[in-house]
Amino acid sequence: MIAIVTDSTACLTQAEARSWNVYLVPHEYRLDGNLYTETFDGENGAYADAIRRSRERVSLQASEERFYHLFHSLRSRGMEVLCTVISSRLSGAYSAAATAAQRLGGGVAVVDSQLTAGGLYLLISRLRAEIDANGLSLSAAKSLCESLRGRIGVAFSVENMDALRRSHRIGVVRQSVNAILNRRPILLLQRGAIISRGLARGWQEKLALLTAQIPHGADRLVVQYYEDKREAVLLASELKQRLRAPQILLREIGPVLSIHIGTDALAVSWEEKC
Numbered sequence: 001m002i003a004i005v006t007d008s009t010a011c012l013t014q015a016e017a018r019s020w021n022v023y024l025v026p027h028e029y030r031l032d033g034n035l036y037t038e039t040f041d042g043e044n045g046a047y048a049d050a051i052r053r054s055r056e057r058v059s060l061q062a063s064e065e066r067f068y069h070l071f072h073s074l075r076s077r078g079m080e081v082l083c084t085v086i087s088s089r090l091s092g093a094y095s096a097a098a099t100a101a102q103r104l105g106g107g108v109a110v111v112d113s114q115l116t117a118g119g120l121y122l123l124i125s126r127l128r129a130e131i132d133a134n135g136l137s138l139s140a141a142k143s144l145c146e147s148l149r150g151r152i153g154v155a156f157s158v159e160n161m162d163a164l165r166r167s168h169r170i171g172v173v174r175q176s177v178n179a180i181l182n183r184r185p186i187l188l189l190q191r192g193a194i195i196s197r198g199l200a201r202g203w204q205e206k207l208a209l210l211t212a213q214i215p216h217g218a219d220r221l222v223v224q225y226y227e228d229k230r231e232a233v234l235l236a237s238e239l240k241q242r243l244r245a246p247q248i249l250l251r252e253i254g255p256v257l258s259i260h261i262g263t264d265a266l267a268v269s270w271e272e273k274c
Helices: 014-020 047-053 064-076 093-104 117-134 138-151 162-167 202-212 229-243 255-261
Strands: 002-007 022-025 028-031 034-037 057-060 080-085 108-112 152-157 183-190 193-201 218-225 247-252 266-272
Touching: 002 064, 002 117, 014 022, 014 117, 022 064, 028 255, 047 255, 057 255, 064 080, 064 093, 080 093, 080 117, 080 138, 093 108, 108 138, 117 138, 117 152, 117 218, 117 247, 117 266, 138 152, 152 202, 183 202, 193 202, 202 229, 202 266, 218 229, 229 247, 229 266
Parallel strands: 002 022, 002 080, 080 108, 218 247
Antiparallel strands: 028 034, 028 057, 152 183, 152 266, 183 193, 218 266
16 A cells, blocks of 8 residues: 655645545644644635735755654555655745655655645545556656646736745746736746746736646646635636536645745646656
8 A cells, every 4th residue: 555645735624534544644833922733725714814914935855764764654554655745945844744654764755746735635636546446556656746737737826026026936037017907927836846927917917927827638627825815716617618628626725835935825736647
């Protein structure tokens, strides 16, 4: 039996994790000196209001010790472990997991997902289905993970670049004075790094630019929102009509990613067909 380990940015529900034999290593975050632990989708309380009111916003990556103790526990129960977490270019969680696996000395494979959020969710759900359907070995599951990540994409819009620049998770991006021009950056997660895909003026242009990032034939999508679900519902409805996607999930953007990309973000992740 192969257990899958990921981190709390993957927007999994607790029921999904239990059903898929997926184990979550949480990130933590600090708001005005108060420490919080990020957990499953829908179980993080009123974090949006807390983030909005706080002056200090700091995220703390999942630690090596948390990974080590979980790996050790799963191995002691006779399971092999495939661990895939948030992109190494966005967080140190991958490095922490890889070091923990080395300490354990076998039975654990760690893969840089090059993804996060809904993209990481789609990767994990596909891995679970393929591992179970084909009885894959740990080595084959690791290779599959490295192959699948290239078929999954994440695009998102933000109100401004302030939070991303403070987080040092983005390089130099050309940006007009969008607060004056009422333009919103459209960004893409590509090979684990955030790149600019342009600026959108108003809802319709933002929708068009987000939709343009999704290749034809994408068959599973995840739309994520920070606090206001209405815009996410509208985006999901438009995507369903335009792309004829059979499955679109709505999920929250959790507290840790919200701290890094800013509030009022809107994101869409997709998986291309084989």
